[in-house]
Each structure stands twice: as C-alpha cells, then as structure tokens.
Amino acid sequence: MQLSLFSDYSLRLLMFAAVKGSSFQIEEVTSAYDISRHHLAKIVQNLSRLGYLETRRGRGGGILLARLPEEIFIGRLLRETEGQSAIVECFDPATNTCRIHANCRLKGALAKAMSAFYASLDELSLQDLVAGPQRSRLSKILLTTPTTDRVAR
Numbered sequence: 001m002q003l004s005l006f007s008d009y010s011l012r013l014l015m016f017a018a019v020k021g022s023s024f025q026i027e028e029v030t031s032a033y034d035i036s037r038h039h040l041a042k043i044v045q046n047l048s049r050l051g052y053l054e055t056r057r058g059r060g061g062g063i064l065l066a067r068l069p070e071e072i073f074i075g076r077l078l079r080e081t082e083g084q085s086a087i088v089e090c091f092d093p094a095t096n097t098c099r100i101h102a103n104c105r106l107k108g109a110l111a112k113a114m115s116a117f118y119a120s121l122d123e124l125s126l127q128d129l130v131a132g133p134q135r136s137r138l139s140k141i142l143l144t145t146p147t148t149d150r151v152a153r
Helices: 005-020 024-031 037-049 075-084 106-122 127-128 132-144
Strands: 053-056 064-067
Touching: 005 024, 005 037, 005 053, 005 064, 005 127, 005 132, 024 037, 024 132, 037 053, 037 127, 075 106, 127 132
Parallel strands: none
Antiparallel strands: 053 064
16 A cells, blocks of 8 residues: 555654644744645645644744644544545446456455554554654754755745
C-alpha cells in the first residue's frame, strides 16, 4: 500500500506540531521539511476541519494541535486523509469490470491485508511517534532548521 503525499504531509505536519508543543507558523513547517507552503496550507485547512489542528488568526495567532498527541491515532488519521480509495478495481462496485470478480480470492486477501495494516496503525498514537530518545533528535532536526530566504513556492 502506498500513502498519498497528502497523508504523508499530514503526518509530518502533526509530528512537527507535537514536537513543537506550542503555536507555530506554517512557514516553520515549510522550512523544516522543505515542503511547498501551498500544499501545507491545504493540509492545515483539512486537519483543522477534521479537528486535529486549531488555527488562530491575527497577532499572536498560529497553528497548534487541537487534541493531545496521545489522543491522535495514526490509523484513524490515515483513514480520514486517504479517503475511500480502492486498492484494486473490484473494490469499487461502480467501476468494477473484472470478469472473475465472483470467483476471485484476491479481493478477500487484499481486504484482509488492508484491515491488518490499519489495525496495526490504530494502536499507534502521534505521541508514540515523537516520544523517547527520538523526541530530542526530531526537535533538533525540525526546530533548529535555519531560516533562509527561499523563494515562495
């Protein structure tokens, strides 16, 4: 299974927020990961709509986690950011043209594998991703990135 860039960037942004532990600006994430501001703005908007982030406008505003990191489970987040993409054509009745669909065992095997994938991620929280010795290393990498005069993307 391959995650979309949208889900990948959503995970990275939430990890940044958890490591930061306080309000931040989108430019900080752009600089830390070298990701387009335009892409991140869409992700911030979506994660805010889903209740993962809170955004505040104006002086003293910024972005911060709307939930505690231990309350954000990776499986659920990915289900919400990946949507209902069909792993193979026969998973979607509207587009299914497979002639062996009724007699194929592959669909069941793939459904079971996808279920196991999400079940394993349901046990993992955002806190698990940023806790322990990795936290200080992530903090050093993500929060001490020198700001440069980059051209807006």
